[in-house]
Amino acid sequence: MAQWLIKNGHLIDPANGLDDVLDIRIANGKVAAVGKSLSAEANDEVIDASGLVVSPGFIDIHCHLREPGQEAKEDLLTGTASAAAGGFTTILTMANTRPVIDQAIIVAGMKHKIQTDAVVRVEITGAVTKGLEGKELSEIGDMAQAGARAFSDDGYYVNDGRLMRAALEYASMFNLPVISHSEDCCLVADGVMHEGCVSAKLGLKGRPAEAENIAVSREIMLAEMTGGHVHIAHVSSKGAVDLIREAKAKGIKVTAEVTPHHLCLVDKTIESFDSAFKVNPPLRTNEHIVALIEGLKDGTLDAIATDHAPHAYEEKDCEFNEAPCGFAGFETAFSVLHSCLVQTGQWNLQALIHKMTAGPAAAFDWKDRGHLSVGGLADLVLIDPKKEWVVDPHAMLTRGKSCPFTGMEMVGQVVRTMVDGKWVYQDGKIIRN
Amino acid sequence: MRGQHILGLEHMSVADIERVLNTADEMKKVTKQDIKKLSTLRGKAIVNVFFENSTRTRSSFELAGKYLGADVINIAASTSSVAKGESLRDTLLTVQAMGVDAIVMRHSAEGAAQYATRYVKAVVINAGDGAHEHPTQGLLDLLTIRQHHGSIAGKKVAIVGDILHSRVARSNIWGLLKMGAEVHLGGPKTLIPKEMLDMGVTIHHRVEDAIADADVVNVLRIQLERQKKGLFPTPREYARIFGINDERLKLAKENVLVMHPGPMNRGLEISPDVAYGRFSAIEEQVNNGVAVRMAVLSLTLADGVQA
Numbered sequence: 001m002a003q004w005l006i007k008n009g010h011l012i013d014p015a016n017g018l019d020d021v022l023d024i025r026i027a028n029g030k031v032a033a034v035g036k037s038l039s040a041e042a043n044d045e046v047i048d049a050s051g052l053v054v055s056p057g058f059i060d061i062h063c064h065l066r067e068p069g070q071e072a073k074e075d076l077l078t079g080t081a082s083a084a085a086g087g088f089t090t091i092l093t094m095a096n097t098r099p100v101i102d103q104a105i106i107v108a109g110m111k112h113k114i115q116t117d118a119v120v121r122v123e124i125t126g127a128v129t130k131g132l133e134g135k136e137l138s139e140i141g142d143m144a145q146a147g148a149r150a151f152s153d154d155g156y157y158v159n160d161g162r163l164m165r166a167a168l169e170y171a172s173m174f175n176l177p178v179i180s181h182s183e184d185c186c187l188v189a190d191g192v193m194h195e196g197c198v199s200a201k202l203g204l205k206g207r208p209a210e211a212e213n214i215a216v217s218r219e220i221m222l223a224e225m226t227g228g229h230v231h232i233a234h235v236s237s238k239g240a241v242d243l244i245r246e247a248k249a250k251g252i253k254v255t256a257e258v259t260p261h262h263l264c265l266v267d268k269t270i271e272s273f274d275s276a277f278k279v280n281p282p283l284r285t286n287e288h289i290v291a292l293i294e295g296l297k298d299g300t301l302d303a304i305a306t307d308h309a310p311h312a313y314e315e316k317d318c319e320f321n322e323a324p325c326g327f328a329g330f331e332t333a334f335s336v337l338h339s340c341l342v343q344t345g346q347w348n349l350q351a352l353i354h355k356m357t358a359g360p361a362a363a364f365d366w367k368d369r370g371h372l373s374v375g376g377l378a379d380l381v382l383i384d385p386k387k388e389w390v391v392d393p394h395a396m397l398t399r400g401k402s403c404p405f406t407g408m409e410m411v412g413q414v415v416r417t418m419v420d421g422k423w424v425y426q427d428g429k430i431i432r433n
Numbered sequence: 434m435r436g437q438h439i440l441g442l443e444h445m446s447v448a449d450i451e452r453v454l455n456t457a458d459e460m461k462k463v464t465k466q467d468i469k470k471l472s473t474l475r476g477k478a479i480v481n482v483f484f485e486n487s488t489r490t491r492s493s494f495e496l497a498g499k500y501l502g503a504d505v506i507n508i509a510a511s512t513s514s515v516a517k518g519e520s521l522r523d524t525l526l527t528v529q530a531m532g533v534d535a536i537v538m539r540h541s542a543e544g545a546a547q548y549a550t551r552y553v554k555a556v557v558i559n560a561g562d563g564a565h566e567h568p569t570q571g572l573l574d575l576l577t578i579r580q581h582h583g584s585i586a587g588k589k590v591a592i593v594g595d596i597l598h599s600r601v602a603r604s605n606i607w608g609l610l611k612m613g614a615e616v617h618l619g620g621p622k623t624l625i626p627k628e629m630l631d632m633g634v635t636i637h638h639r640v641e642d643a644i645a646d647a648d649v650v651n652v653l654r655i656q657l658e659r660q661k662k663g664l665f666p667t668p669r670e671y672a673r674i675f676g677i678n679d680e681r682l683k684l685a686k687e688n689v690l691v692m693h694p695g696p697m698n699r700g701l702e703i704s705p706d707v708a709y710g711r712f713s714a715i716e717e718q719v720n721n722g723v724a725v726r727m728a729v730l731s732l733t734l735a736d737g738v739q740a
Contacts (some may be wrong), residue, residue, distance in 0.1 A: 200626035201443075203543045203564030203603060273544025319521055319542035321563070 001421060005040050009049030011384065013056055014354035015361070015371030020276045025376040029421035034374060045211060049382055055091025055353045056372050057120075057379035057417065058334065059360040062179070062233055062257060062305035063156070064124070064326070065091075067113070068106075069098025074197025074399045075309040076117035082308070082398035083120045084425035086330035087356075087414035089379035090369050091120060091308075094154045102127035102138040104146035111147055119424040119432065120417075121369075121379070124150040128167045128173065128178060134159050137166055140320035144174035150364065152179035154233055155280075157215055159185050163224065177255070177364060178227040182215035182240070183207070183281060192321055194267040202271065207282050207409040213239030220247040223254050229330050231363065232256040238291035239338075241359040254361040257305040258292050260333045264340040265404060269301040275316045277405045279307075287387040293319030293346060302353075303360035306333045310400020317402075326402030334383065334392055336405055349385065362374060378421035387413040397430065434732040440480050440546050440555040441566035442607040450575065450611060456719065457726035458574050462647050463500060464723050473731050477534045482524070483560070484510035484540040489695055489719065490560050490570070497726035503734075520553055521545065527642045534734055538562075544551045549555040561573075562721045570694055571632045573606030573725040575612060576713050578649055580721070586613030591643040591685075593619040593677060594653030597626055597664075602653060603696045606632055619633040619643025620675055642673045647685040648667035650679050656704045668701050678704035682712065689726040690714050 002206065004026040007057040011022040011034065023038040024031065040046050061381050065079035074082075096103040098406045101110065106126050113372050114122045126143035130136045130210075132153045140151055158164040188207040193199050195206020204230040216232055220243060222388070223230040235241060235256050247254045266285055277283060295301040297381050309326025316323050361370030368377055391408050393401040422433045434449055442450070463469055483491050485650075491507060492709050498505035508528070516736040521540070528536060529552065536553055538546050539560040546559035561567040576586050590609050596602045596618050609616050610633050618625050619640040630636060636644040655671060665671050682689065691712045699705045708715060731737045 112686050141685070195626075195628075197628040197631040200628035203562075203566075203598075203600060203630060206626075317522060319540070319545050319548060321542045 001028055002045060003041065004047060005038060005044040006047045006049050006054060009052050009054035011054045011372070011405070012350055013355045013372045014350060014374060015056070015266045015358035016054050017157055018353050018372070019350055024372060026421050029373050029378055031376050031378050034372060036421050039206070041288055044421070051384070051386070052351070052415065053385055054381040055383060056357040056370050057419065058087045058356040058380055059366070059370055060091040060308070060330070061303055061360045062095065062363060063091050063093055063330070064310070065093045065306035066310065067097065072399070073312055076113055076122070078397060079310070080118040080120045080122060081430045082396060083253070083328045084417045084430060085397050085414065085428070086306075086333050086417070087383065087417055088330055089120050089381070089383035089417060090123065090366070092094050092125055094148060095125050096132055096155045101125065101133050102130050102132075104142040107143050107146040107148050117215065117350065119430055120377070120419050121345055125150045125152050125154070125179065127151065128153045128158055129163060130347045132164065137163065137170065140170050141174060144176055148176070149178050150177050150231070152181065152233070154179060154181045157181055157185055157291065159182050161218060162272060165222050165226055168222055168226040168230060172226065173413050175365070177231045178416050179231045179233050180215070180219045182212055182219055183231050184214045185210040187211035187214065189409050192278065193270050194284045194402040198265060198267045198270060202273070202423045204270070209239060209284060209288065211238035212237045212281055213243060214249045216240040216243050219302070220244070220252055220254055223247070229252065229253045229255070232303070234259050234262065234281060235292065235295070235301060236262045236284055236288060238288045241291045241300055245295065245298070248300060255302045256300065257360070257363070258296065258301045258302045259305060259307045260329065260336045261404060263289060263292055264336050269404065270320070274318045276320065276327060276402045276406065278320060278323050278325050279327065280325035297347070297351070302355070302363040303335070304355045305360065306330055308398070310398050311402055313401040314400070327402050328393070328396065328398040331396045331398065334414050335389070335410040336416060338385065339410045343411050349414065352384035378418060380418045381414050382416040383412060384415045385412045387411070387415070389413055418426045435734070436556060437733050437738050438550050439568050439729055440550070440557065440559045440735060442568050442571045442604045443566065443567070443678065447611050448650060450572065450608060452737070453572050453728045454576050454579060455541055456732055457572070457724040460727035460731070461553055461724035462719065463721060463727070470502060471500060472502045475499065477503040477734050479503045479505045479537060479559070479730065480528050480531070480533045481507045482528060482539070483507065483532065484545070485561070486541045487539055489722070493719070493722040494726050497723050497730055498506045500723070501731055502590065503605040503612060505722050505732070509725065513714055521548065525549050525552045525732045529555060532588060534561070535730065539643060552585050557696065558729060558733070561600050564600050564603070564650045568604050569722070570731055571602050571608040571653070572650065572729070573718055573721045574605055575608050576721045576725055577692060577718050580649055581714060586608065588648040589615045589617060589646060590649040590651060591617045591642055591647040592651045592653065593675070595624045595631065595639055596620055597658060598659065599625045599653050603670070605651060613635040617643045619648065620733055621665050621737045624659070639683055640677070641681060644677070644681060645684045649692065650682065650685055652703045654696065655698055657698070672701050673675060676702055676704060677707055679706045679710070681705055692718055698729065708733060723739065
């Protein structure tokens with residue numbers, strides 16, 4: 001197995017408190033050494049990382065790979081290639097596939113396919129309810145024993161409070177989180193965008209932020225009641241941030257994530273009626289963005305997750321009301337946040353990397369990920385923080401070519417990704433080992 | 434304005450609005466003539482693509498095109514391949530391939546007309562897109578007000594009813610504000626988004642306050658399905674609390690103009706005595722509709738040749 005000595009990179013490893021120009025040696029798929037001016041050993045291939053940032057591999061705790069069942073949108077090959085290009089070395093895929101991942105045998109089948117097709121680590125979310133129908137609990141225990149790492153009906157809110165209570169109680173026996181897509185279904189009704197001045201003007205039906213707040217409020221109360229771990233997916237409202245902050249202060253087991261698009265895009269973009277901006281929960285206003293950034297800074301929001309949700313371009317190319325929600329997110333995540341928040345001075349690179357590495361790992365208690373400790377997994381990325389590029393979905397590795405960031409100028413990009421001590425992505429190309 | 438799409442009044446300039454209204458005044462004379470046919474658009478082809486049912490707007494556009502000498506055909510969604518599952522894009526490309534000069538489009542989805550401009554080279558005229566805009570209705574309402582009151586600037590216009598779901602309301606608001614009118618919205622809280630304040634209007638939930646001293650009362654249709662969705666308790670209650678009747682109309686100015694885009698629910702949002710009373714301009718609106726559509730078609734397809 002190849003050995004690597006990556007020299008002179010700006011190593012940022014928030015879990016270990018490292019933020020310095022350091023060398024790092026990789027041997028036998030593990031981090032062998034981290035330090036100043038390490039000398040090359042006989043078998044080392046030396047990489048000069050001067051001017052580059054070296055970070056633990058990013059962890060995405062919320063994505064959709066569409067396999068099984070909707071491979072025209074994405075499959076394990078293209079999805080994990082896209083993840084690698086975005087610097088993600090571990091991703092957690094959601095259960096809303098066809099068939100839904102709601103039985104151990106589907107989890108086992110997925111794990112088998114992951115071994116042959118995936119270029120990054122793929123973890124699996126099982127459905128909370130059978131068929132995501134919100135009526136009966138899935139076999140949570142069976143799926144946990146088959147290797148599922150979390151449970152979620154993502155895409156749908158578990159409307160029945162009794163079922164959600166049971167899910168939290170049951171999953172807690174396996175020390176696994178239940179991920180909540182928090183939106184009060186009746187209040188969002190048939191809304192297609194954030195309810196506010198823009199929706200009022202355009203005549204598009206709105207989804208009020210209060211729908212999210214109400215749903216998050218219930219989840220927090222149920223987590224307190226059951227002692228289970230609820231993780232709030234894609235937080236987008238100021239009210240939800242406030243509720244989660246209070247809950248954490250009370251010691252309730254709640255964690256939360258936020259997406260790059262909810263941090264960097266507002267509902268005003270929908271004035272173009274471009275369905276690339278249609279997402280669930282919807283893009284909100286600057287007031288909400290300010291609260292989300294504050295929530296990241298003070299630790300209320302644990303992680304940044306992409307909610308990578310690729311759709312075939314043709315599917316999104318229609319009337320706004322008819323278009324499916326979501327878009328690809330792996331390959332733009334880091335660059336969007338770096339360009340919109342770090343370059344503008346609203347945030348710093350160390351904190352951004354923390355929320356993409358140690359933050360998500362800690363939220364789900366994945367102790368072996370999200371850091372570059374000696375003896376630990378050699379999952380890392382090299383980032384060129386000065387690289388300028390323009391988002392062109394057709395140049396991306398995902399099949400989801402609809403992207404709200406199309407044409408935007410970015411500063412900073414992942415240039416290499418290593419999983420298990422092997423390079424899997426370099427300069428726009430996947431390396432299959 | 435030649436070659437310009439007409440998608441809404443939000444982005445139409447005051448100069449263009451005036452140009453349409455002035456041309457419409459001329460076109461109105463044509464509609465009163467014995468022989469109405471002009472040759473302005475001879476050789477031009479116009480397709481009315483209506484994905485939603487409409488009698489009034491579709492016929493108005495059809496006659497407008499025909500009075501100007503264009504060849505006009507109608508495609509109704511219920512009889513088109515849309516019923517077979519064809520996408521909007523494919524329908525538009527098919528129409529485009531026939532070499533038409535203008536597509537007049539009505540669709541239930543907000544932004545559908547704007548979407549059409551991505552795929553067709555022809556002039557796109559929005560004949561109503563969901564709850565977003567209905568620009569020619571907005572223009573004909575402006576024309577009706579201008580003809581009656583002499584000007585629009587400084588007039589108090591009350592728009593009463595289901596604002597939330599109304600494309601007519603949105604086009605009226607943009608057009609009226611641009612032309613210097615004061616716009617007051619009236620109706621139940623459930624049918625007026627409070628965020629519309631941002632557009633520059635005043636909102637009233639006592640309909641009496643909205644129409645007090647108004648120069649114009651524009652009454653909007655209440656769709657009864659809204660009641661089933663719980664946006665107001667019963668049609669009876671709506672009529673009693675928010676309906677425009679003779680008694681309420683006395684609160685408005687003496688020479689108030691009453692408008693309604695039609696079709697009306699008589700006895701619900703508007704009482705028959707008001708609908709057919711001396712202040713009503715409802716029939717005049719229909720006549721002005723043809724004139725405005727003739728103006729829009731001639732200006733966008735042929736530089737607005739004099740009538």
